[in-house]
Amino acid sequence: MRDARGPVGVIAAVDCGTNSIRLLVCETPHRPVVREMRVVRLGEGIDATGRMSEAALARTFAALDEYAALVREHGAARVRLCATSATRDAANAEVFAAGVRERLGIDPDVVTGEEEAALSFAGAARGLREEPAWPVLVVDLGGGSTELVLGGPDGPPEGHSMDVGSVRLHERHAFSDPPTAAEVDACARDVDAALDACPVDPARAATVVGVAGTITTVAAAALDLTAYDAGAIDQQVLDVADVHAAVDRLVAMTVEQRRALPFMHPGRADVVGAGAIVLRQVLRRSGVGRLVVSESDILDGIAWSLVD
Template identity: 85%
Template sequence: MTDGPVAAIDCGTNSIRLLVCETPAEPLVREMRVVRLGEGIDATGRMSEAALERTFAALDDYAALIREHGATRVRLCATSATRDATNAEVFTAGVRERIGVDPDVVTGAEEAALSFAGAARGLREQPEWPVLVVDLGGGSTELVLGGPDGVTAGHSMDVGSVRLHERHLHSDPPTAAEVEACLRDVDAHLAACPVDPADAATVVGVAGTITTVAAAALDLTAYDAGSIDQQVLPVAEVHATIDRLVAMTVAERRALPYMHPGRADVIGAGALILRRVLERAGVDRLVVSESDILDGIAWSLLD
């Protein structure tokens, strides 16, 4: 184990998150900001100046928290948005200036392994193996299959809540034709995916889209990570919740007490990805975990 706290940062397409801890089970700081770094990147191939400004402002705050808690090692993992961007050097320079390390732009396979490590080590009850971890982000979705000894297969699909919302769901609420186009896109990626959800005995869902769908299924009066973590939800109930969220307007979603305002527009597309994965898996329950790639990044510094 490393002496003193470590700082893990997960910089995704929609959000940037910080975990400062000596062990992920007992966080000193766990923060999330929706910065939409991947805004427009599917169309332009570049991170916009506005998106970079939002991200750097969050990193300034995170740097202060890292100093305050005396974290001895820092790792920032950048995922889908920065993998795809042609102006990644601007992002790299901004990260280095603020937190003193270069971003670790992980591959899809590395992202999958970190997600599995975080989710599997966070499970409080022994699952039925093999476990499929579904890490549903803004720009990509990782499907990672593994057992008690670790990952056996993993793949990162270029479908996520921001990417598919921008590509397909242009109406508010989306039309039936737009929803069908989104589902066809997901189906095409799943058909080409080397990880078959049907091989899983247990499905564990992580990241903000899935935890927010869980909050909706539980009808929470506020977003409460403690109430969501390790919940086991009937898949039929998850599907009904997805139908309800997709049919809402953005304003109706934003009014939900558990909905982060930065997620309200894109969660419909993300929920449709979850629907198709669960349909292919054929399981009757979904385990929802607050432990995810952020915890995996922290473990990579602690082990």
């Protein structure tokens, strides 16, 4: 389902999530010039305090300084920054907004959960190389929230944002290192409660597409990669049994054992187990036998919003 429209000038998209902040500079999302990611943990402690910490803001602004220089270097005519779960929940969101204006000259778009879901679906669905069986469920598993978006080839998708993500659950459940069986079960029950309240039923999906860092990391584990390789991960179709086995391995490890994995980003090693539990519970409810893993996600959806 690659979109073949021509160049429209250089654009820049920024996705600011709970755990990471990412930049895409491109002519269209299928013609990337720069694709960067920094783990800044903007949502650190926000579930407990309701505020973004000074340290988290400092890390995020340092990354934005780098991104602003890249945007200027490549002459991007249009820039959009979408901020998601962490800034939606924070009492001091204006401090973040002022920092974005200072560095990029634009106001951040603090998108709703429904808007986040639609952007995720647009990025993932347009990135598919082959026509899927419809309807497609896109699972965008972030640090603060998880979006489930179900759609067909025509008409708007149906989406919902759940307040269960890798960072939020890791902090909420205060896992031991490694987690105990009781802690893992408690986390799974938390995810199941969110799914029970979710109007988007995974069981309705004919195809499940997983996006974002937790899911691509689980895919790297299932593929037993010797380094993180986006090209090897993108559009992989994995047996769900292999995904479950990779989840079980990651959840059972200590943080240091995860950090030693050759494909693991060090900023994801502590929280990936909690995120993997979310993926496992969603797949159990879906009933599908395979998972499509995509490197195209909300960041690409933000870029498409500047093209359309």
